[in-house]
């Protein structure tokens with residue numbers, strides 16, 4: 001759907017070094033019986049209805065922890081990345097004004113009032129750890145992000161939630177712990193089998209330790 005009738009690509013691939021990783025939730029149903037169908041419906045909504053050129057997120061994670069490739073990133077078979085330089089991401093559409101250099105990862109479900117399950121959190125930790133390593137990012141650091149296209153700048157945590165960039169509830173303020181009332185997603189203890197024996201580990205500490 002990126003191509004018009006004469007074969008022209010309306011949204012050509014454009015690759016940039018990664019400066020930030022941003023987490024979302026999809027605000028689709030939780031306890032989803034067919035998450036692959038949900039990924040396809042998100043694709044249709046964002047690509048066709050909202051005209052993002054392709055799925056807005058680079059990666060999506062369902063409640064079983066399965067990771068889906070969202071935005072196409074070229075023909076090399078590697079998700080997220082492409083182009084000629086190692087660890088350059090294909091531009092996508094998940095945070096208004098701050099997309100180039102910003103990788104978007106969405107948890108499937110609506111975590112406004114409930115926390116995601118262990119399998120999803122465990123996959124999220126792995127995905128963020130791998131992306132941090134490949135992109136040479138400090139998962140507990142901050143980034144002086146500058147959009148290489150527009151020059152729009154923000155200073156945020158290198159691993160942020162959508163809400164850290166814009167006025168949105170996404171991905172909720174308390175999903176890292178079912179019992180937490182903290183508004184700080186990243187300092188709340190996470191519950192994950194990957195973290196057995198370290199119940200006070202925060203999400204970012206977990207990412208760093210992997």
Ligand SMILES: [Zn+2]
Nearest residue numbers: 024025162170
């Ligand atoms: Zn979001």
